[in-house]
């Protein structure tokens with residue numbers, strides 16, 4: 001049986017840096033160990049939370065149950081052709097270490113997703129995305145264990161119902177599975193995706209365009225705009241970019257000089273939540289121990305001794321404020337532990 005720690009501090013296990021404690025905490029290195037822990041949890045009637053890299057989560061307070069951290073850490077080559085290499089990766093591998101590993105091997109696909117915090121096991125849940133690429137573009141399949149029956153499962157890419165910051169794991173399977181491995185197909189003849197935002201412009205500072213320099217450029221852009229969780233607690237984008245009608249954008253264009261948006265189809269666009277929050281006057285504001293980041297209004301930060309409850313309260317106030325000024329409903333992207 002795995003070691004189960006009691007009264008375990010989670011301050012270093014959540015990127016907001018909230019100073020909280022889990023009544024019980026254990027790591028699962030294999031699916032077998034995970035099943036043992038799930039059985040223990042069921043037998044003892046404990047509340048359960050599966051914690052990955054802790055980069056997209058808010059604990060409102062101490063957690064009175066068992067926190068399990070999947071720590072499967074192997075990266076295995078499972079298939080190789082002239083065009084592609086396919087790797088099966090353990091859920092506990094740090095996401096950016098995987099990106100670095102693939103870029104070092106000259107394999108393309110994940111480079112635009114450089115420096116996103118968190119572990120591999122969480123990447124399919126919200127289908128992480130940045131700079132014109134989403135994790136789903138490289139995911140072949142997702143494996144794990146069903147929480148209730150403790151049976152293993154494997155879903156192919158199309159069965160995961162991936163969408164913008166969305167998947168089956170946030171809907172039908174929410175809270176019902178533990179992801180243990182993700183399989184990725186990476187390209188030996190990569191096509192670079194550089195059209196997004198100022199990536200193309202950033203790349204002019206480098207001598208060549210390659211997956212290595214795309215990674216370097218993405219890291220440089222992220223470091224210039226997003227706070228490092230080691231220095232200031234945060235969970236990256238706190239809200240999803242809302243999908244709105246083209247008509248609303250036309251109305252906004254009468255009120256504002258430049259309205260940034262990402263086209264989706266002839267009827268709808270995605271508006272940057274950061275822009276809406278900035279226009280509502282929240283950028284850089286501090287409320288008690290928490291606040292809105294000064295360089296990217298989409299990110300809420302912990303100024304030191306903040307709590308999850310304070311961040312949730314601030315998020316609600318921002319949602320109300322944006323609703324009042326723009327009639328747009330912002331939705332939180334970060335998961336709140338109940």
Ligand code: EPU
Pocket residue numbers: 129130131132196197225226235236237239240241260272273274275276278283295296297298333
């Ligand atoms: N903007 C503002 N004010 C702000 C922030 C943004 O006006 O404070 C406007 C600017 O016009 C800017 C536009 O919004 O040009 C877009 O901003 P940015 O390029 O930073 O991207 P985003 O839409 O705010 C999304 C992802 C990020 C990802 C970037 C780059 C979501 C919810 N967020 O942000 O994801 O890094 O695109 O691809 O889709 C994350 O998930 O943690 C994350 C950082």
